Amino acid sequence: MRITLERSNLLKSLNHVHRVVERRNTIPILSNVLLRSDGASLEMKATDLDLEITEATPAQVEQAGATTVPAHLLYDIVRKLPDGSEVLLATNAEGTAMTVASGRSKFSLQCLPQSDFPDLTAGSFSHSFRVKATDLKMLIDRTQFAISTEETRYYLNGIFMHTVENKGELKLRAVATDGHRLARADIEAPAGSEGMPGVIVPRKTVSELQKLLDNPDVVVTVEVSDAKIRLTIGSIIMTSKLIDGTFPDYQRVIPANNDKELRVDCQSFAQAVDRVSTISSERGRAVKLALNEGQMTLTVNNPDSGSATEELPVGYESDPLEIGFNAKYLLDITAQLTGSEAVFMLADPGSPTLVRDLAADDALYVLMPMRV
Numbered sequence: 001m002r003i004t005l006e007r008s009n010l011l012k013s014l015n016h017v018h019r020v021v022e023r024r025n026t027i028p029i030l031s032n033v034l035l036r037s038d039g040a041s042l043e044m045k046a047t048d049l050d051l052e053i054t055e056a057t058p059a060q061v062e063q064a065g066a067t068t069v070p071a072h073l074l075y076d077i078v079r080k081l082p083d084g085s086e087v088l089l090a091t092n093a094e095g096t097a098m099t100v101a102s103g104r105s106k107f108s109l110q111c112l113p114q115s116d117f118p119d120l121t122a123g124s125f126s127h128s129f130r131v132k133a134t135d136l137k138m139l140i141d142r143t144q145f146a147i148s149t150e151e152t153r154y155y156l157n158g159i160f161m162h163t164v165e166n167k168g169e170l171k172l173r174a175v176a177t178d179g180h181r182l183a184r185a186d187i188e189a190p191a192g193s194e195g196m197p198g199v200i201v202p203r204k205t206v207s208e209l210q211k212l213l214d215n216p217d218v219v220v221t222v223e224v225s226d227a228k229i230r231l232t233i234g235s236i237i238m239t240s241k242l243i244d245g246t247f248p249d250y251q252r253v254i255p256a257n258n259d260k261e262l263r264v265d266c267q268s269f270a271q272a273v274d275r276v277s278t279i280s281s282e283r284g285r286a287v288k289l290a291l292n293e294g295q296m297t298l299t300v301n302n303p304d305s306g307s308a309t310e311e312l313p314v315g316y317e318s319d320p321l322e323i324g325f326n327a328k329y330l331l332d333i334t335a336q337l338t339g340s341e342a343v344f345m346l347a348d349p350g351s352p353t354l355v356r357d358l359a360a361d362d363a364l365y366v367l368m369p370m371r372v
Helices: 005-020 073-079 132-146 151-156 201-213 265-278 326-338
Strands: 002-006 034-040 041-047 052-056 060-065 067-070 086-091 096-102 105-110 128-134 158-166 168-175 181-188 199-202 219-224 228-233 236-239 261-265 286-292 295-302 307-315 322-328 343-345 353-357 361-366
Touching: 002 005, 002 052, 005 034, 005 041, 005 052, 005 073, 005 086, 034 073, 034 086, 052 201, 060 219, 067 073, 067 105, 073 096, 073 228, 096 265, 128 132, 128 201, 132 158, 158 201, 181 261, 181 326, 199 201, 199 236, 201 228, 201 236, 201 265, 261 265, 265 286, 265 307, 265 326, 265 343, 265 353, 286 326, 322 326
Parallel strands: none
Antiparallel strands: 002 060, 002 086, 034 041, 034 067, 041 052, 052 236, 086 096, 096 105, 128 219, 158 168, 158 199, 168 181, 181 361, 219 228, 228 236, 261 343, 286 295, 286 322, 295 307, 343 353, 353 361
């Protein structure tokens, strides 16, 4: 293999694919990125056996070929080369080493044969549809913070995507929960998504996908089967295994009869929560909300360092109520709200609270209270 390409193109594609590669690997080939050149492009592929990202970038191909080299090492070398430079990639006759040359810099990297590189893309997909990058990013952004990190409940370690009928319209819905809070977001179901299997997209895949959806003009092709999901974003193809488990019946935990309505200014509320929670030593410390007509008092008590209170004018006309929440969870939810005002539907100090965004009825949040 012998090819020349622009550093900026090489770096951009490497940046997309190298993140998949785990820093510590017991299987040497999984530390490598597969480079395959033919025609007028270089294709790069990286995988951790659960997630695979492929991207092609333009290149001048003198001699086609394929090899694998250490992914993070190649990325670090290219990252440190000067802007605007051209990079030559050339393998030796035996295919055991690859030269990376640019200007006066020259590196030699050890290669492993491309025949050892695993392939994740086998299998067919039962459903295929196209969705705007902005819509897909919205679904992820509004729900991703609620994904569980508890490995024992592995079926909560991702976003549950499925189609559902809501008020007579078919929606593509994303749901995530960690048992303490739940986030749900909808978009209009794209043509072709009808009847797709409900799938749980793993946390790492969601995180990488979020970074790849940076161009709002792109339309993403999504292909789904029972075991895998494949997303084509421009020149990038991302294939991922799905979490093999059953997502719980989340509808049961969404309260329907909460009758106490609280309206708050999102920004003022978030700032007040952030200020009073400064006093708590741990991130999970509860903040108490004492509600009276037209007013809320936020309180945090920490036996080790002291206490904090702040008053806030709010829209509240029900019976007085005291309820506690995890301060971080409150801030996570308010960070997702796009409008200036949020509505909390409350029942009592021990029941889940429903949070809605007044500016967007396509998302809702449920938060479990804490004892205070």
